[in-house]
Amino acid sequence: MGMAWFGRKKEAPLEVEEVEVAPSLPEPPPLNEAGLRSMQDHVDYLLGLVEPLNPFGMGLLEAWDQVLCEDLESLVDVPAHTTALVDGYAVRAADLVDEDNQRVESMQLFDGEGRIPVGAIKHVTVGEKLPPGATAVLPSTFIALEGELARVFETVTDGEYVRSAGEHLSAGEPLMRVGEVVGARHIGLLAGAGIDKVFVRPKPRVVVVGSGEGLVEPGRPVDADQTIDANSFLIAAAARAAGARVFHIVVGSNNHAELAQHVTDQLIRADLVISTTGGRREDYEAMVQTMSGIGLVDSAQVAMTPGRTQTFGLIGEDNIPMIMLPGNPVSAYVSFQAFGWPLIRKLAGADPQRKLHRGIARTGFRSLEGQTHLLRGIVTNESGINRVAQVSRQHALSELAEANVLIVLDEQTAQVRAGESVYYWKLDED
Amino acid sequence: MGMAWFGRKKEAPLEVEEVEVAPSLPEPPPLNEAGLRSMQDHVDYLLGLVEPLNPFGMGLLEAWDQVLCEDLESLVDVPAHTTALVDGYAVRAADLVDEDNQRVESMQLFDGEGRIPVGAIKHVTVGEKLPPGATAVLPSTFIALEGELARVFETVTDGEYVRSAGEHLSAGEPLMRVGEVVGARHIGLLAGAGIDKVFVRPKPRVVVVGSGEGLVEPGRPVDADQTIDANSFLIAAAARAAGARVFHIVVGSNNHAELAQHVTDQLIRADLVISTTGGRREDYEAMVQTMSGIGLVDSAQVAMTPGRTQTFGLIGEDNIPMIMLPGNPVSAYVSFQAFGWPLIRKLAGADPQRKLHRGIARTGFRSLEGQTHLLRGIVTNESGINRVAQVSRQHALSELAEANVLIVLDEQTAQVRAGESVYYWKLDED
Numbered sequence: 001m002g003m004a005w006f007g008r009k010k011e012a013p014l015e016v017e018e019v020e021v022a023p024s025l026p027e028p029p030p031l032n033e034a035g036l037r038s039m040q041d042h043v044d045y046l047l048g049l050v051e052p053l054n055p056f057g058m059g060l061l062e063a064w065d066q067v068l069c070e071d072l073e074s075l076v077d078v079p080a081h082t083t084a085l086v087d088g089y090a091v092r093a094a095d096l097v098d099e100d101n102q103r104v105e106s107m108q109l110f111d112g113e114g115r116i117p118v119g120a121i122k123h124v125t126v127g128e129k130l131p132p133g134a135t136a137v138l139p140s141t142f143i144a145l146e147g148e149l150a151r152v153f154e155t156v157t158d159g160e161y162v163r164s165a166g167e168h169l170s171a172g173e174p175l176m177r178v179g180e181v182v183g184a185r186h187i188g189l190l191a192g193a194g195i196d197k198v199f200v201r202p203k204p205r206v207v208v209v210g211s212g213e214g215l216v217e218p219g220r221p222v223d224a225d226q227t228i229d230a231n232s233f234l235i236a237a238a239a240r241a242a243g244a245r246v247f248h249i250v251v252g253s254n255n256h257a258e259l260a261q262h263v264t265d266q267l268i269r270a271d272l273v274i275s276t277t278g279g280r281r282e283d284y285e286a287m288v289q290t291m292s293g294i295g296l297v298d299s300a301q302v303a304m305t306p307g308r309t310q311t312f313g314l315i316g317e318d319n320i321p322m323i324m325l326p327g328n329p330v331s332a333y334v335s336f337q338a339f340g341w342p343l344i345r346k347l348a349g350a351d352p353q354r355k356l357h358r359g360i361a362r363t364g365f366r367s368l369e370g371q372t373h374l375l376r377g378i379v380t381n382e383s384g385i386n387r388v389a390q391v392s393r394q395h396a397l398s399e400l401a402e403a404n405v406l407i408v409l410d411e412q413t414a415q416v417r418a419g420e421s422v423y424y425w426k427l428d429e430d
Numbered sequence: 431m432g433m434a435w436f437g438r439k440k441e442a443p444l445e446v447e448e449v450e451v452a453p454s455l456p457e458p459p460p461l462n463e464a465g466l467r468s469m470q471d472h473v474d475y476l477l478g479l480v481e482p483l484n485p486f487g488m489g490l491l492e493a494w495d496q497v498l499c500e501d502l503e504s505l506v507d508v509p510a511h512t513t514a515l516v517d518g519y520a521v522r523a524a525d526l527v528d529e530d531n532q533r534v535e536s537m538q539l540f541d542g543e544g545r546i547p548v549g550a551i552k553h554v555t556v557g558e559k560l561p562p563g564a565t566a567v568l569p570s571t572f573i574a575l576e577g578e579l580a581r582v583f584e585t586v587t588d589g590e591y592v593r594s595a596g597e598h599l600s601a602g603e604p605l606m607r608v609g610e611v612v613g614a615r616h617i618g619l620l621a622g623a624g625i626d627k628v629f630v631r632p633k634p635r636v637v638v639v640g641s642g643e644g645l646v647e648p649g650r651p652v653d654a655d656q657t658i659d660a661n662s663f664l665i666a667a668a669a670r671a672a673g674a675r676v677f678h679i680v681v682g683s684n685n686h687a688e689l690a691q692h693v694t695d696q697l698i699r700a701d702l703v704i705s706t707t708g709g710r711r712e713d714y715e716a717m718v719q720t721m722s723g724i725g726l727v728d729s730a731q732v733a734m735t736p737g738r739t740q741t742f743g744l745i746g747e748d749n750i751p752m753i754m755l756p757g758n759p760v761s762a763y764v765s766f767q768a769f770g771w772p773l774i775r776k777l778a779g780a781d782p783q784r785k786l787h788r789g790i791a792r793t794g795f796r797s798l799e800g801q802t803h804l805l806r807g808i809v810t811n812e813s814g815i816n817r818v819a820q821v822s823r824q825h826a827l828s829e830l831a832e833a834n835v836l837i838v839l840d841e842q843t844a845q846v847r848a849g850e851s852v853y854y855w856k857l858d859e860d
Binding site for chain 2: 187
C-alpha cells in the first residue's frame with residue numbers, strides 16, 4: 001500500500017549508504033518446546049503494544065460504567081455543619097469550668113448573630129446549626145434561666161449532644177481510586193461528596209470487520225456459494241458487552257485491495273479493529289496478507305485450544321491495533337475473550353487480566369498438558385456453591401448461546417475430576 | 431391542577447343527578463395484623479398497575495440487552511447444504527443395490543448439471559455440495575473407473591460420507607423465547623440462523639426528579655441552608671444500571687405549583703417517574719401533595735426495613751406511573767431495588783420478580799418477624815462458596831458503594847446464624 005509508518009520517509013536519498021532498518025514489532029515472547037507461545041505470554045505481548053485512551057472530564061451520570069483515571073476524595077463534610085442533637089443551648093464546653101476545673105455557677109444568655117462570646121450560651125433547637133465557636137449543646141434541663149443569666153447545674157464536654165460536621169464523611173477523605181469503574185452506587189457517593197465531574201477514559205471504539213468471499217449479512221437471500229455472516233455479529237455484540245462502542249461492517253470479498261480499502265477507511269473511528277471471517281482458510285489468508293500490506297503483523301501459534309492460530313497487527317499510519325480472529329465461530333469467540341477483551345479493557349484503562357473464578361466440577365474434564373483448554377461451560381449456583389458443567393452441542397453458536405462461562409484448564413492441567421475445583425472466566429460480567 | 435384523568439369530563443352537567451364516582455386506583459392489598467402491607471403484596475400491586483411497553487422491530491446489534499417479545503426459530507439450515515466429507519462420487523445410495531439387495535456391478539459416470547440420473551454417480555471433492563438426488567458419497571477407493579463406467583466394490587447407505595444440510599441447526603428449530611434478554615452470544619446464534627431483525631421492547635424511559643427546598647446539584651456552591659442532592663444521582667444511576675434510559679432533573683423547591691409544573695413537563699418523555707428528595711420530612715410531604723394534585727395516589731406503610739413509607743401514583747392524563755422514594759439515601763436505594771427495579775423490568779417486558787440467590791452467612795444477622803429486613807451486604811466467592819457479610823458504615827452512601835448485594839431477611843425470619851444459608855439480591859446484575 002506504500003504507506004508510511006513510524007514516520008519513515010517514503011523516498012530515502014539514494015546516495016546515503018546507511019542500511020534502512022524496516023520497522024517491526026518488538027521481539028515476541030519465546031516459544032515453548034513444542035514451538036508454541038503460551039496464552040498468557042501472548043496476552044501480555046499484545047497488552048504491551050497498546051496504551052490506554054486519553055481521559056475526558058465527564059458529568060457524573062455520563063461517567064457511569066467507565067474507568068476512573070484520577071483518585072477522588074470528598075470535597076465536603078457530611079454532615080456539612082455541626083448541629084444540635086437536642087433542644088438546648090450551644091456552648092463552648094471549656095467555658096463551663098473554671099481554672100480549677102470546677103463548674104461555673106452561671107453563663108450569659110446570648111441572642112446575637114455570629115461567634116458565641118466567651119462565657120455565653122445561645123438557644124438552639126434540635127437539628128439547628130451551632131453558632132461559630134460552640135463545641136457542645138447543654139440540654140435545657142442542665143440550666144435554669146433567670147432573665148439573661150443561666151444557672152448551670154451540669155456541664156458537658158466538647159462534642160456532647162451535637163452531630164459534628166464531617167462525622168460521616170470529611171472533606172479530603174478518599175472515595176475512589178484510579179482504575180476503578182464508576183458504578184451506580186459510586187455515583188451517589190460522589191454526588192454526596194460534592195463531585196459533579198470526573199476524569200474517565202472513554203469507551204474504546206471497536207470496528208468489527210467481517211470478511212470473506214460470498215459472505216452475506218443475515219436477512220439477505222443466500223445463494224448456493226454464499227455464507228451467512230454470523231461471526232462478525234457474534235463478535236460485535238461481545239465487544240459491546242465488553243464495554244466498547246462498536247461499529248460493524250461486512251465485506252463479501254477476499255480481494256486484497258478491496259479489503260485494505262475497507263479496513264483503512266475505518267481507521268479514523270477505530271481504537272481497535274477486530275477481524276472475523278466466513279470461516280474458510282482462504283478468507284483468513286486473504287485478510288492476513290491484507291494486514292501485512294498495511295501494517296506490522298505478528299502471527300503466532302498459541303498453546304491453546306481452541307484458537308491456536310492468532311494474528312495481530314499495528315496498522316495504518318497511526319498504528320491502530322488489529323486482531324484477527326480464527327474463522328470457526330467458537331475459536332473466534334474464545335480468542336476474543338482471551339485477547340480482544342483484555343485489549344478493550346486496557347484501552348479503557350481497566351484491569352486487563354481476566355479474573356479466574358473457582359467452582360466445583362460437576363463432571364470430569366480432560367485437557368492436554370502444555371495447552372490451555374477453554375471449554376464452553378455453564379455455572380449454576382446450588383445452595384451457595386458454584387457448580388461447573390460443560391456445554392456441548394453440535395451447533396457451535398447454540399453451544400455458545402447456552403454457555404455462561406469459559407472453563408479454563410491451564411497448561412499444567414491434564415484432568416479435573418468431578419467434585420474437584422475448577423477455574424472459569426465469566427462471560428457476562430467480570 | 432384541574433387535569434382530566436381517565437377521560438373524565440371537566441364540567442359535568444349540573445342538572446344530572448347521578449353521583450359522580452371519583453376515579454381511583456384499584457383496591458390495594460389487605461394489611462397484616464400490625465396494619466402494614468407486605469413487601470411482596472406491594473410489589474405485586476404496583477406491577478398490576480403498569481403494562482409492558484410496545485415492541486419495536488430492531489436490527490440485531492441494536493437489540494442487544496433488550497427483551498424479546500416473539501419466539502424465534504431458525505430461518506435456515508446449518509450447514510445450508512449437504513456436502514461431501516471425502517473426495518469421491520455422489521450417489522443415490524439405493525441405486526447401489528438391486529431388488530434383492532445385492533450390490534450392483536457397475537454405475538454410469540455422470541458429468542452434467544442438475545439432478546443425478548438413476549444408476550449414475552458424479553465426482554465430488556471434499557466439501558463440495560452434493561448434486562440434487564444424491565444421498566451419499568462413495569469414497570474413490572470403493573470404485574474403479576473404466577471410461578464412463580464405474581465398477582463398484584463396496585456400497586454406502588444414505589447419509590454416509592456426507593455432512594447433511596441442517597445437521598447442526600435446521601430451519602424451524604426454536605432458538606429463543608418471548609421474555610428472554612438478547613445477549614451477545616444470542617446475537618451470533620440469531621445471525622447464523624438468518625435472522626437480521628427482532629421484535630424487542632425498548633428500554634423504558636425513566637425520569638428521575640430530585641426535589642426539596644434548598645437542594646442543589648453537586649459542584650455548585652452550597653449555602654448554610656442548602657443540601658447537595660446525592661439521592662437523585664444515586665437513583666438515576668441505579669435506574670440506568672437496571673436497563674432504563676434515564677433523564678434527570680433537580681428542583682430546588684417544595685412549592686406545589688412549581689413541582690407540579692416540573693413533573694408534568696417531564697411526562698412526555700417518561701414511561702416511569704421516580705421522585706427523590708433532599709431527605710427532610712417537608713420535602714417528602716410537598717411531593718406527595720403535589721402527586722395527589724396531578725394523579726391518583728397510593729400511600730402505604732410497608733412491612734420492610736428500611737423503606738416503610740411508600741408512595742405510588744398514576745399521574746397526568748396518560749396515567750404515567752410514578753414512585754416516590756423515601757428521603758434517606760439507604761431507604762431510597764433499597765426501595766428502588768424493591769419497587770423501582772421490578773417496574774422497570776415489567777415495562778421492559780422482562781421477568782419483574784427479583785431473583786433470590788443463596789449464600790452462607792459469614793456472621794449472624796437479626797431481623798424482626800413480620801418485617802422484611804434488607805441489609806447492605808457484600809458477597810465474596812471463596813473456593814466456590816458465596817460468603818455473605820454485612821456492610822455497615824456510618825456514611826450511608828459509602829455503605830451502599832461498598833455493598834454488592836442486599837441481604838433479604840424475610841417476614842418469617844428473626845435470625846440467621848453464622849454458617850447458615852441466607853438469601854440475597856444481587857445489585858449489579860441479575
